[in-house]
Amino acid sequence: xxxxxxxASKSAAPSPEKTRREVNILAGFGHAxxxxxxxxxxxxxxxxxxxxxxxxxxxxxDAWTMPGALRLDNWTRAWSExxxxxxxxxxxxxxxxxxAGTMLLGAMAAYVLARYSFWGNRIIYYLFVSGLAFPVFLxxxxxxxxxxxxxLLNSYLGLILVYIxxxxxxxxxxxxxxxxxxxxSVAEAATMDGASHTRLxxxxxxxxxxxxxxxxxxxxxxxxxNQYLLPLAxxxxxxxxxxxxxxxxIANISTSAGFDADWGGLFxxxxxxxxxxxxxxxxxxxxxxxxxxxxxxx
Amino acid sequence: xxxxxxxxxxxxxxxxERPAVNELQLDIADGEFLVLVGPxxxxxSTSLRMLAGLEDVDGGQILIDGRDVTHLPPKARDxxxxxxxxxxxxxxxxxxxxxxxxxxxxTSKAEIDRRVKEAAGLLQLEEYLSRKPKALSGGQRxxxxxxxxxxxxxQVFLMDEPLSNLDAKLRVQTRSQIASLQAKLGITxxxxxxxxxxxxxxxHRVAVxxxxxxxxxxxxxxxxxxxxxxxxxxxxxxxxxxxxxxxLVDGGADFAGIxxxxxxxxIEAARTGGDKVTVGFRPEDTDIVAASEGGLPIVVELxxxxxxxxxVYGHAEIGGTSERFVVxxxxxxxxxxxxxxxxxxRPDKIHLFNAQTTxxx
Numbered sequence: 001x002x003x004x005x006x007x008a009s010k011s012a013a014p015s016p017e018k019t020r021r022e023v024n025i026l027a028g029f030g031h032a033x034x035x036x037x038x039x040x041x042x043x044x045x046x047x048x049x050x051x052x053x054x055x056x057x058x059x060x061x062d063a064w065t066m067p068g069a070l071r072l073d074n075w076t077r078a079w080s081e082x083x084x085x086x087x088x089x090x091x092x093x094x095x096x097x098x099x100a101g102t103m104l105l106g107a108m109a110a111y112v113l114a115r116y117s118f119w120g121n122r123i124i125y126y127l128f129v130s131g132l133a134f135p136v137f138l139x140x141x142x143x144x145x146x147x148x149x150x151x152l153l154n155s156y157l158g159l160i161l162v163y164i165x166x167x168x169x170x171x172x173x174x175x176x177x178x179x180x181x182x183x184x185s186v187a188e189a190a191t192m193d194g195a196s197h198t199r200l201x202x203x204x205x206x207x208x209x210x211x212x213x214x215x216x217x218x219x220x221x222x223x224x225x226n227q228y229l230l231p232l233a234x235x236x237x238x239x240x241x242x243x244x245x246x247x248x249x250i251a252n253i254s255t256s257a258g259f260d261a262d263w264g265g266l267f268x269x270x271x272x273x274x275x276x277x278x279x280x281x282x283x284x285x286x287x288x289x290x291x292x293x294x295x296x297x298x
Numbered sequence: 299x300x301x302x303x304x305x306x307x308x309x310x311x312x313x314x315e316r317p318a319v320n321e322l323q324l325d326i327a328d329g330e331f332l333v334l335v336g337p338x339x340x341x342x343s344t345s346l347r348m349l350a351g352l353e354d355v356d357g358g359q360i361l362i363d364g365r366d367v368t369h370l371p372p373k374a375r376d377x378x379x380x381x382x383x384x385x386x387x388x389x390x391x392x393x394x395x396x397x398x399x400x401x402x403x404x405t406s407k408a409e410i411d412r413r414v415k416e417a418a419g420l421l422q423l424e425e426y427l428s429r430k431p432k433a434l435s436g437g438q439r440x441x442x443x444x445x446x447x448x449x450x451x452x453q454v455f456l457m458d459e460p461l462s463n464l465d466a467k468l469r470v471q472t473r474s475q476i477a478s479l480q481a482k483l484g485i486t487x488x489x490x491x492x493x494x495x496x497x498x499x500x501x502h503r504v505a506v507x508x509x510x511x512x513x514x515x516x517x518x519x520x521x522x523x524x525x526x527x528x529x530x531x532x533x534x535x536x537x538x539x540x541x542x543x544x545x546l547v548d549g550g551a552d553f554a555g556i557x558x559x560x561x562x563x564x565i566e567a568a569r570t571g572g573d574k575v576t577v578g579f580r581p582e583d584t585d586i587v588a589a590s591e592g593g594l595p596i597v598v599e600l601x602x603x604x605x606x607x608x609x610v611y612g613h614a615e616i617g618g619t620s621e622r623f624v625v626x627x628x629x630x631x632x633x634x635x636x637x638x639x640x641x642x643x644r645p646d647k648i649h650l651f652n653a654q655t656t657x658x659x
Contacts, residue, residue, distance in 0.1 A: 185385035188352050193399035193446075194373035207389040 045274065052268040059263045074264035075272075078253070082262070084269045086242070087249030094156055094231075094245055095224045098163035102220050105164065106171030107213060111201055113172065114179035115187070125176065131169030136229055144233050154237040162230055167220050174219075178212035179205065214287040222277055246273050300376075300453035300486055302326040302349065306358035307368075309344050318344045320510040321358060329484045331477070332515075333501030335491055336533070341510040342490045343458055349488060350379050350456050362453060378447035379456040383463065384439045386431040386446075392418075393427040396445045410449075417445040420479070437468050444476070448483070455480070455487040461496065473500060494534050498522070506530050524649075528656040531578050531649055537609050537624045540643075541578040543653050544616065551577050551650075553594055554616040558643065564650055567659040571652035575659075581609060581626040583647035586639050593640030596623050598633045608632050610639070 051059050052074055053067035079085045113125045143162065144153075152158025182205060190204045206213065228247040235243050244252070250273060253266045304324040310317045319341040326332045334342040347353035349360055351372035359368045367375045378399075386395050393414055400410045418424045421441040431439055440460060447455055460476070461469045477500045480487050491497055497504045498518040505515040506529075514526040518534075525531035531539050542553070546568055550557040558577060560568070568575040587593040596612040607628050613620045625641050633639050650659040 183383065183385065185381045185383055186387065188350075189379070189381060189385040189446075190387070190398075191352070192350060192372045192377070192379050193450075194402040195398075199402070204387060208387075210389070 045278075048267055048274070049271050052264065052271045054264055054267070056263050059267070071264060074268040077262065078265040078269040078272070082249060082253050082265055082269060083244075084246070084249050084272060087244050087246045088272060090243060091225060091246040094159055094163070095221055097156075098160040098167070098224055099217060099220050101160065101164045102167040102171055102224075103213065103217055106168050106216070107175055107206065107209075108201070109168070110172045110175035111179050111205060114176040115205075125172070128169050128172040131166075132173065136166065140229065140233055147234055154235055154240050154243065156243065159231060159234050162234060163224050163227065166230070167223065171216055171220060174216050175209070175212060178209055182208050211287050214284055218280060218284055221280065225273075225277060300363035301328050301361075302454055302486060302488065303361040303364075304345070304349075304358070305361065307345075307348060307355055307360050308357035309341075309348055309353055310356045317356070317510050319348065322512055324505060324512065324515060326486060326488065329486055331480050331487045331489065331500060331502045333489045333491060333497040333504045334507060335494055335497040335504055336507035336513075338492060339509075340507040342492075342507050344510075345507070346379075346456050346458055346488055346490045349454070350377060351375050375454075376452050377454045377456055378450040378452040379458065380443045380447050380460045382459040384431075384443040384460075386439060386442055388431055391428050391430055392423060392434070392442050392445075395431070395442055396449050399446070399450050413449045413451070414445075417448040420448065421445050436464055437472065440464060440472060444479070448479075451485075453486065455485050457487065457489045459491055460489075461491070462493075476500065495536060498534065504534075506533060524658065525578075526658050528576055528578070528651045531651070531658075535580060537581050537611075537626075539578045539580050539649070540623050540625075541576060541651075542616065542621055543574050543576045546573050546575050551575050553577075554614070556592055556594055558648065559645065560650070564659060568650060568652065571654035574653035576651035576653050576656065578649035578651065579643035579647060581624045583644045584625045585642050585644065586625070586627060586631060586633075587642050589640050591640065591642065593642040594623070595638050596625070596641050598635050598637050598639060601632055601635065603629070603632065612639070 047063065050067055053069075053071050054074075055068070055071065058065060058068060109128070113121055113128075147153050147158045147162065150158065152161070186204065186208065187200060190200045195204065226247065227245075228251065231245045231248055235245070235248070246269075250266065250269045253269060254261050302324075303326070304322045306321040306323055307319065308317050308321050309319040322341075322345055324332075334345055336342050344353055348355050349362075351367070351370060351374075355368050359366055361367065362375060362377070387398065390398065396414045396417060397410045400413065405413075414427070415424070418427055421444060423438065423441055423445060426434060426438060426442075431442065434442065440463070443460065457476075461472055464472060473496060489496075489500060498521075501518060503515055504518055504521055506513040506521065508529050514521060514530045516524075521530060521534050525534060525539075528541060532541055545552045546565060547557060550560040550565070552558075560575075585593075589595075594614050596610075596614045598610055598612040600611040602609040602611070607626055610625050610627055610633060611622065612625075613622050615621075623641065625639075627633070651657060652659055
């Protein structure tokens with residue numbers, strides 16, 4: 001026997017069709033907008049990639065033509081003659097150490113500021129956050145003298161410390177909000193289980209903040225990888241050319257040759273700089289998404 | 299195994315005047331299951347957290363097994379706690395969740411394994427040991443939280459509303475499981491809940507709190523039969539006791555012309571609170587009588603058929619105001635809505651309270 005599920009009296013429900021159509025139109029606009037945006041981002045990347053195989057004539061010719069041949073010598077020239085290979089490794093070295101330092105210090109500072117109340121907590125937090133308002137240009141000259149007086153000019157240590165200092169404000173700002181959103185009772189449970197503050201941080205809270213940590217790590221890697229002004233100011237003097245990072249090396253290709261620039265080599269070097277970031281982003285894309293949203297809503 | 303003593307323990311949150319817990323004096327026996335119950339904000343959770351060491355104690359002492367733990371950190375107190383939202387470590391498997399505390403105590407691997415397996419067997423969690431908490435149902439997570447406490451073999455269990463996130467049926471089932479588990483392990487347990495049914499069914503003794511003050515602590519039966527004041531009388535039992543403050547007249551309490559007879563001693567005691575008295579009777583301690591027998595005329599508004607019996611909600615005019623009443627009837631005498639029934643409280647089951655102090659007479 002069928003079960004009678006009809007309500008006792010019939011009520012007029014609003015037709016669902018109309019609302020569904022409205023949603024469809026809105027979603028359509030949204031998708032069109034996203035498609036245009038994606039095109040704006042992707043097209044120059046593809047153009048750069050294709051240009052890395054072109055000759056100078058082709059580059060200054062019609063932008064829509066494909067490279068006449070697969071000129072891999074652009075890449076080899078950039079890698080060895082323009083020393084991009086060396087600069088690439090320099091960049092990896094600097095960014096690896098500075099990101100590691102930023103994350104360690106930033107996570108610890110953010111955790112304490114977010115979860116322990118003590119006198120001066122807010123002041124320290126706002127000091128960090130106020131660092132967000134400082135453009136690099138504004139502090140460049142005093143920064144140069146500070147680093148020089150410390151004897152750290154033209155050294156990786158100096159550059160790494162400055163990178164860390166410049167990355168900490170946003171890292172602390174982002175992670176403090178993230179650590180605040182983690183449930184308090186889990187920390188209490190670990191305390192009752194006998195965990196010390198250090199163990200609580202490294203074995204319970206850090207793993208719980210994983211998605212946030214990954215997001216901000218990627219953010220810092222990209223930011224520090226693309227840094228040009230700071231190394232330009234801080235890596236100068238005797239033998240500085242060997243210490244250059246990737247951005248300086250690429251800039252050098254376009255400036256050193258004057259009117260006779262090696263454009264194909266330049267685009268090959270650019271592609272080499274861009275690719276690792278795209279790969280990293282693609283690998284961690286899921287974590288980045290969950291990290292960006294979970295800190296905001298929860 | 300241990301006793302727990304709150305010796306005039308107080309907690310005042312910074313920036314507030316009124317203490318959240320006010321000079322709590324409570325002795326809990328070895329192996330006892332004590333339930334702290336009260337409405338939200340009454341200080342029951344704060345009391346538990348003071349015992350856990352998660353909350354500072356601003357006055358008095360807390361003793362576990364005679365040892366002063368008032369200012370010791372949680373890990374030095376040898377206690378385990380089950381949290382309301384379970385507070386499992388999301389990145390660890392069920393096994394690791396239970397083993398975490400033992401690992402920190404540098405327990406040997408074999409011993410950890412033995413204890414975790416034993417607790418898992420006790421809680422029917424064997425097949426889930428390798429799962430992460432997010433792959434478990436609410437009831438399973440609750441059992442993991444219990445298991446994490448059990449493997450510690452602590453002196454005292456603390457439970458902070460551990461059932462409030464479960465659905466009604468599972469809650470009733472888990473309620474009896476926890477009670478029997480506690481009986482089997484014999485570990486002193488302090489259990490916080492806002493649900494008076496949980497308190498009545500689980501506790502060896504129940505401590506009722508209101509506004510940071512302990513109102514009464516006694517066995518569930520004694521709380522139900524002889525509540526010490528109006529608050530306890532109204533809080534314990536569902537539906538709640540009918541409590542009405544009415545005028546005292548010669549010979550008894552005046553319910554709109556119907557006089558509830560009281561003894562001379564009762565009237566004299568009530569006089570100390572003015573010319574009013576608070577009368578209480580439980581819904582089940584009433585009889586529905588014929589109109590001629592002089593019961594309270596109650597107009598029926600709602601009948602809740604519970605299957606086994608029925609709760610009848612209605613109102614009566616007393617001294618110009620409409621007062622609400624609840625009575626319990628068996629199903630054979632279920633009245634209809636709008637009907638007037640005549641209700642007589644059983645004289646030996648009446649609770650009297652001083653109208654001013656609200657204390658029991």
